[in-house]
Amino acid sequence: MPPIPELEVIRKAQILEAALKTISASGYANVTMDDICRAAGLSKGGLAHYYRSKNELFIAVFKEFFERIFQRSKQTMALYENPIDKLLSFDWLYDRNDPDVNVGYPVLFDCMSLAVREKEYRSLFHDWFENWVSLLKDAIDDGLKKGIFRNLDSESTARAISAVYQGIATRWYLDSASHPTEWAVESFKKAIKGLLLPNNI
Amino acid sequence: MPPIPELEVIRKAQILEAALKTISASGYANVTMDDICRAAGLSKGGLAHYYRSKNELFIAVFKEFFERIFQRSKQTMALYENPIDKLLSFDWLYDRNDPDVNVGYPVLFDCMSLAVREKEYRSLFHDWFENWVSLLKDAIDDGLKKGIFRNLDSESTARAISAVYQGIATRWYLDSASHPTEWAVESFKKAIKGLLLPNNI
Amino acid sequence: MPPIPELEVIRKAQILEAALKTISASGYANVTMDDICRAAGLSKGGLAHYYRSKNELFIAVFKEFFERIFQRSKQTMALYENPIDKLLSFDWLYDRNDPDVNVGYPVLFDCMSLAVREKEYRSLFHDWFENWVSLLKDAIDDGLKKGIFRNLDSESTARAISAVYQGIATRWYLDSASHPTEWAVESFKKAIKGLLLPNNI
Amino acid sequence: MPPIPELEVIRKAQILEAALKTISASGYANVTMDDICRAAGLSKGGLAHYYRSKNELFIAVFKEFFERIFQRSKQTMALYENPIDKLLSFDWLYDRNDPDVNVGYPVLFDCMSLAVREKEYRSLFHDWFENWVSLLKDAIDDGLKKGIFRNLDSESTARAISAVYQGIATRWYLDSASHPTEWAVESFKKAIKGLLLPNNI
DNA sequence: AATGAATGAGCCTTCATTCAT
DNA sequence: AATGAATGAAGGCTCATTCAT
Numbered sequence: 001m002p003p004i005p006e007l008e009v010i011r012k013a014q015i016l017e018a019a020l021k022t023i024s025a026s027g028y029a030n031v032t033m034d035d036i037c038r039a040a041g042l043s044k045g046g047l048a049h050y051y052r053s054k055n056e057l058f059i060a061v062f063k064e065f066f067e068r069i070f071q072r073s074k075q076t077m078a079l080y081e082n083p084i085d086k087l088l089s090f091d092w093l094y095d096r097n098d099p100d101v102n103v104g105y106p107v108l109f110d111c112m113s114l115a116v117r118e119k120e121y122r123s124l125f126h127d128w129f130e131n132w133v134s135l136l137k138d139a140i141d142d143g144l145k146k147g148i149f150r151n152l153d154s155e156s157t158a159r160a161i162s163a164v165y166q167g168i169a170t171r172w173y174l175d176s177a178s179h180p181t182e183w184a185v186e187s188f189k190k191a192i193k194g195l196l197l198p199n200n201i
Numbered sequence: 202m203p204p205i206p207e208l209e210v211i212r213k214a215q216i217l218e219a220a221l222k223t224i225s226a227s228g229y230a231n232v233t234m235d236d237i238c239r240a241a242g243l244s245k246g247g248l249a250h251y252y253r254s255k256n257e258l259f260i261a262v263f264k265e266f267f268e269r270i271f272q273r274s275k276q277t278m279a280l281y282e283n284p285i286d287k288l289l290s291f292d293w294l295y296d297r298n299d300p301d302v303n304v305g306y307p308v309l310f311d312c313m314s315l316a317v318r319e320k321e322y323r324s325l326f327h328d329w330f331e332n333w334v335s336l337l338k339d340a341i342d343d344g345l346k347k348g349i350f351r352n353l354d355s356e357s358t359a360r361a362i363s364a365v366y367q368g369i370a371t372r373w374y375l376d377s378a379s380h381p382t383e384w385a386v387e388s389f390k391k392a393i394k395g396l397l398l399p400n401n402i
Numbered sequence: 403m404p405p406i407p408e409l410e411v412i413r414k415a416q417i418l419e420a421a422l423k424t425i426s427a428s429g430y431a432n433v434t435m436d437d438i439c440r441a442a443g444l445s446k447g448g449l450a451h452y453y454r455s456k457n458e459l460f461i462a463v464f465k466e467f468f469e470r471i472f473q474r475s476k477q478t479m480a481l482y483e484n485p486i487d488k489l490l491s492f493d494w495l496y497d498r499n500d501p502d503v504n505v506g507y508p509v510l511f512d513c514m515s516l517a518v519r520e521k522e523y524r525s526l527f528h529d530w531f532e533n534w535v536s537l538l539k540d541a542i543d544d545g546l547k548k549g550i551f552r553n554l555d556s557e558s559t560a561r562a563i564s565a566v567y568q569g570i571a572t573r574w575y576l577d578s579a580s581h582p583t584e585w586a587v588e589s590f591k592k593a594i595k596g597l598l599l600p601n602n603i
Numbered sequence: 604m605p606p607i608p609e610l611e612v613i614r615k616a617q618i619l620e621a622a623l624k625t626i627s628a629s630g631y632a633n634v635t636m637d638d639i640c641r642a643a644g645l646s647k648g649g650l651a652h653y654y655r656s657k658n659e660l661f662i663a664v665f666k667e668f669f670e671r672i673f674q675r676s677k678q679t680m681a682l683y684e685n686p687i688d689k690l691l692s693f694d695w696l697y698d699r700n701d702p703d704v705n706v707g708y709p710v711l712f713d714c715m716s717l718a719v720r721e722k723e724y725r726s727l728f729h730d731w732f733e734n735w736v737s738l739l740k741d742a743i744d745d746g747l748k749k750g751i752f753r754n755l756d757s758e759s760t761a762r763a764i765s766a767v768y769q770g771i772a773t774r775w776y777l778d779s780a781s782h783p784t785e786w787a788v789e790s791f792k793k794a795i796k797g798l799l800l801p802n803n804i
Numbered sequence: 805a806a807t808g809a810a811t812g813a814g815c816c817t818t819c820a821t822t823c824a825t
Numbered sequence: 826a827a828t829g830a831a832t833g834a835a836g837g838c839t840c841a842t843t844c845a846t
Contacts, residue, residue: 007805011805026318027314027315027317027318028230028314029229029230029314032839032840032841033840033841033842034840034841042806042807043806043807043808044807044808044809044841044842044843045805045806045807045808045843045844046805046806046807046808047806048806048841048842048843049805049806052842053841053842054840054841054842105317106314106317106318109310109313109314109316109317110314110317112310112313112314112371112375113228113229113230113307113310113311113313113314114228115310115375116228116306116307116310116311116374116375117227117228117307122375122376125375125376126376126378126379129372129376129379130379156384156387156388159372159379159380159384159388160369160384160388160391160392162372163365163368163369163371163372163380163388164364164365164368164369164388164392165368166368166371166372167364167365167366167367167368167369167371168361168364168365168368170313170364170367170368170371171330171360171363171364171367173317174313174316174317174323174326174327175323175326175327175330177327178327178330178331178360179360179364183357183360183361186357187357187360187361187364187365187396190361190395190396191361191365191392191395191396193395194391194392194394194395194396195388195391195392195395205825208830212830233814233815233816234815234816234817235814235815235816243831243832244831244832244833245816245817245818245832245833245834246817246818246819246830246831246832246833247830247831247832247833249816249817249818250829250830250831251830253817254816254817255815255816255817409826413826428720429716429717429719429720430632430716431631431632431716434818434819434820435819435820435821436819436820444827444828445827445828445829446820446821446822446828446829446830447822447823447826447827447828447829448826448827448828448829450820450821450822451826451827454821455820455821456819456820456821507719508716508719508720511712511715511716511718511719512716512719514712514715514716514773514777515630515631515632515709515712515713515715515716516630517712517777518630518708518709518712518713518776518777519629519630519709524777524778527777527778528778528780528781531774531778531781532781558786558789558790561774561781561782561786561790562771562786562790562793562794564774565767565770565771565773565774565782565790566766566767566770566771566790566794567770568770568773568774569766569767569768569769569770569771569773570763570766570767570770572715572766572769572770572773573732573762573765573766573769575719576715576718576719576725576728576729577725577728577729577732579729580729580732580733580762581762581766585759585762585763588759589759589762589763589766589767589798592763592797592798593763593767593794593797593798595797596793596794596796596797596798597790597793597794597797607846610809614809635835635836635837636836636837636838637835637836637837645810645811646810646811646812647811647812647813647837647838647839648809648810648811648812648838648839648840649809649810649811649812651837651838651839652808652809652810653809655838656837656838657836657837657838
């Protein structure tokens with residue numbers, strides 16, 4: 001009886017998805033392995049078979065999540081030609097009904113809070129940031145080549161755009177009554193135009 | 202007729218300070234009441250005398266912290282005359298050796314992660330945001346009156362500046378190797394100038 | 403400044419009364435010294451001045467309570483001439499609105515539960531029982547002398563009457579929906595008449 | 604597919620028995636979960652697996668206890684033919700060496716004390732009372748049919764007998780020096796005969 | 805591969821008691 | 826006489842992890 005080779009892949013995906021949802025709902029500090037088992041439809045021992053410890057599981061969850069978000073953003077960007085349009089293509093990230101948003105944001109905050117004190121999580125963030133930066137940098141370099149943007153350092157600007165986006169999105173998520181989507185979209189547009197386009201400051 | 206009338210005030214301050222440091226060091230998810238008691242030089246029961254539960258204490262810690270940071274920022278701003286200078290006056294917030302920074306940032310991330318799921322913490326953030334916004338708005342309105350800035354909505358711009366600052370600071374704090382202080386300062390400058398000054402976009 | 407000699411008496415009475423009410427409301431197992439202090443309008447230290455420990459206070463409370471109930475019963479009995487009337491004179495003990503009832507019964511159950519395991523409380527009960535028995539015995543002896551009762555051992559019968567009363571009252575108190583007052587009064591009457599009056603069994 | 608399908612039943616029985624003994628020995632107010640764990644030969648977590656909280660366990664303990672006592676009484680009664688004999692068949696309840704007595708009585712007093720303030724316990728008593736009453740009522744109805752008893756309301760008399768029994772047993776248990784077994788047995792006999800048999804009162 | 809019973813350390817909270825004032 | 830701050834032991838409960846089956 002040969003083992004089913006894909007079983008591990010299937011189980012891990014099933015666990016990761018259940019864990020992400022559960023962590024998002026309860027928060028890192030409160031979620032229990034039992035919660036996750038229940039959501040994954042597996043027993044404690046079953047889960048332990050694939051992820052040896054809570055920490056190992058959490059790292060895997062966050063890694064997978066970051067990768068997925070990044071891939072999706074990459075694909076969205078690829079739909080546009082114009083560099084500016086590419087940089088403004090993350091509209092879906094301001095859609096509360098989007099599953100990656102309503103599940104993802106809470107997890108992101110948890111992960112930040114963990115990253116402050118634990119290297120492993122910090123490194124997850126670092127990798128994610130670098131992925132974003134290289135994506136944005138490509139678009140900026142293209143804009144530079146086409147002469148649309150003013151003279152600037154593309155990497156450092158890419159970092160700034162990424163950071164600005166996150167700052168605005170955070171406000172939008174934590175206090176949406178005072179920071180509605182229109183405000184977020186407009187503020188982001190203005191800020192990155194200021195960073196990119198020629199002006200007479 | 203208590204012997205030392207200020208005792209409660211003293212003790213509460215002592216507890217709050219110890220708690221802030223301890224939470225900052227270990228993180229909300231890991232800190233124990235015992236840790237805090239030890240740091241405060243009080244027994245469990247002694248602490249309970251002033252703060253009845255962990256949650257009550259934490260809310261008090263965060264509230265006090267937000268207030269202090271805000272007051273300090275206010276005072277810093279007041280040192281400058283020029284509206285732009287006022288808006289750029291938060292340099293100390295990029296100083297890793299500043300106690301409010303190395304103790305404060307970790308706590309801030311914890312609080313965000315809590316705010317995602319708990320109203321009480323969310324409301325703490327809301328109040329803090331509003332304080333900042335009104336502070337920044339005053340400076341912007343002054344700039345508008347003086348004709349330094351382009352035509353803009355001062356409140357919405359104040360929100361944007363505050364958000365942009367936080368986004369950049371987050372990167373700087375979580376991944377300072379790739380986001381050094383110079384990058385943070387420069388990026389902030391560029392972004393808010395883009396938001397404020399007349400340009401020909 | 404001579405101390406006020408009656409102060410101790412006043413304070414102790416005040417504490418005992420507050421303690422009785424508080425114990426009755428929360429139960430021995432749950433009541434705290436703080437509860438009692440609050441009810442007595444005294445501080446912890448103030449109370450400790452008069453009763454050194456929780457146990458000391460509780461014993462005093464129960465002792466006082468038993469004594470008061472007994473005195474009241476004695477006075478009630480004294481109102482009647484006829485021996486049978488005397489023995490049936492405890493009607494007030496079936497009045498839920500009577501303070502000695504609605505405060506007293508709960509405390510009585512607590513005390514029983516304590517008496518099972520602790521000699522001190524058992525001895526309190528013993529004394530109370532003996533008081534009752536001697537009271538009832540006097541009435542029975544009077545009935546015997548008057549030839550109203552059949553030939554019987556007055557002490558042992560006094561114990562039986564007392565026990566029967568308590569059994570019926572317990573049912574009445576714990577499950578009054580199924581054991582209404584009329585049932586209690588009637589059952590008591592029938593049972594003691596069976597114990598006392600001549601019959602042809 | 605648990606390896607031992609009856610394991611839960613076995614464990615629960617083991618826990619319930621250990622808990623009953625431990626509660627009986629220390630009293631509801633003093634017994635700790637640790638005591639019970641030790642007696643049951645289980646760890647804290649192990650016990651929690653079967654009974655989620657102290658209260659849940661206690662309710663189960665009392666319920667099981669009441670049921671067992673009732674079943675035993677039922678069986679004892681069934682050994683007799685004559686209605687009066689049936690009603691007098693509870694001799695074992697006056698045997699201090701009987702495990703159901705020396706373990707059971709203390710628990711009964713605890714339960715009463717709890718029942719005063721908590722509905723859940725009160726309802727346990729109510730059910731127990733009703734069981735007893737229906738048992739006694741059957742015997743009384745039989746006696747009525749056979750013409751042995753005087754004209755009476757069988758249910759209300761059943762309640763009275765049950766209450767009288769409990770009152771006498773309480774005295775016997777709490778103060779056996781003054782209320783010996785012979786007194787208890789005799790008093791019970793006299794009282795219920797007075798309640799049942801024709802007399803010329 | 806999967807189950808879930810069992811462990812036991814750890815946590816928050818409660819509370820009788822003590823004691824300086 | 827009276828206060829109430831402070832102690833610290835103890836209790837109930839949670840939960841990641843282990844392991845026999």
